[in-house]
Amino acid sequence: MVTLRFLGQSGFLISTPEVKLVIDPFITGNPLAKQSVADLQADFVLVTHAHGDHWGDTLSLAKQGATVVSTFEIAGYAKAQGAAKVIGMNIGGRLGLPGGWLKWTPAWHSSSFPDGSYGGMPMGVVLELANKRIYHSGDTALFSDMTLIGDMGLDLAILPIGDHFTMGPEDALGALELLNPKIVVPVHYNTFPPIQQDGQAFAEQASLIGVRGVALEPGEELSL
Ligand code: NI
Ligand code: MN
Numbered sequence: 001m002v003t004l005r006f007l008g009q010s011g012f013l014i015s016t017p018e019v020k021l022v023i024d025p026f027i028t029g030n031p032l033a034k035q036s037v038a039d040l041q042a043d044f045v046l047v048t049h050a051h052g053d054h055w056g057d058t059l060s061l062a063k064q065g066a067t068v069v070s071t072f073e074i075a076g077y078a079k080a081q082g083a084a085k086v087i088g089m090n091i092g093g094r095l096g097l098p099g100g101w102l103k104w105t106p107a108w109h110s111s112s113f114p115d116g117s118y119g120g121m122p123m124g125v126v127l128e129l130a131n132k133r134i135y136h137s138g139d140t141a142l143f144s145d146m147t148l149i150g151d152m153g154l155d156l157a158i159l160p161i162g163d164h165f166t167m168g169p170e171d172a173l174g175a176l177e178l179l180n181p182k183i184v185v186p187v188h189y190n191t192f193p194p195i196q197q198d199g200q201a202f203a204e205q206a207s208l209i210g211v212r213g214v215a216l217e218p219g220e221e222l223s224l
Helices: 058-063 072-080 146-150 169-179 199-208
Strands: 003-008 011-015 020-023 044-046 067-071 086-089 094-097 100-106 123-129 132-136 156-160 183-187 221-223
Touching (some): 003 183, 044 058, 058 072, 072 086, 169 183
Parallel strands (some): 020 044, 044 067
Antiparallel strands (some): 094 100
């Protein structure tokens, strides 16, 4: 079994009996976050891109023992800021994990750190853990190559619906046509005024096209 705890914005703690991953941990400064950073223990922290609402608390998690896995540029930045264990990769690359693997995918977005440093290309990620396939798109627009990601066979897609900086709900529904996951969890909405959306309405619309929509509140969990 794999259990996902929503941390708010695009962040998750993803746990199996073999490994704990955190992705895009934006807790400090997130008005909706419920989790304390000190209580978040992970083997790996995955960062899709360098924007503050994704890079977030990565350094704190690294100092608590997590290995930072991201782009070559973000891994280098983390190392320079004191992260002891980093793995720098790039789009298309695959990494073995205890009980599975991850593979970085393209995302249409940008990627600079809060201080202006370059973060490399933005990415999404496909995870295989406990024989389940999970796609976290990172921040992105809709793009037709999502078909290639869908061809991998997805149990779960995690997609932004906030609009303004990423896909909005309509384009996220379009993405479901290309990805064909069994379940979709909407993210990247309601944290800030420009990205107010109705996650429950999106989940209901997804269900109408045959994908089980699950809108999680920060702190809530979903098991596959
Ligand atoms: Ni972003
Ligand atoms: Mn973002």
